[in-house]
Amino acid sequence: MGNTATSIHKRKDVNPEYGENKYGDVKFADPVNNKYPIDTEEHVRAAWNYINHKDNAAKYKGDEAELIKGRIKRAAKKFDIEIEDD
Secondary structure: OOOOOOOOOOOOOOOHHHHHHHHOOOOEEEOOOOEEEOOOHHHHHHHHHHHOOHHHHOOOOOOHHHHHHHHHHHHHHHOOOOOOOO
16 A cells, blocks of 8 residues: 555546536635535535545545545634544
8 A cells, every 4th residue: 555646537427617617616625526625614514424425435546535535634624623534
């Protein structure tokens, strides 16, 4: 193991324009596919719940889901949200 993802692959099942159209020009935990917006407290909480669904995390390769979780955790700190490690 030991290899930690530093980038996220472009998913074939996602249109990045959808996320941008739905949420606007916001920060995403997955900026390649514009998934998991982390610009508000509500979005951070939702992003954490979604990425922790097994079927959602399974759409990412290797440690990409962990990279996304790390970004969500950092955003949670900005909103004083306590997140339990899974």
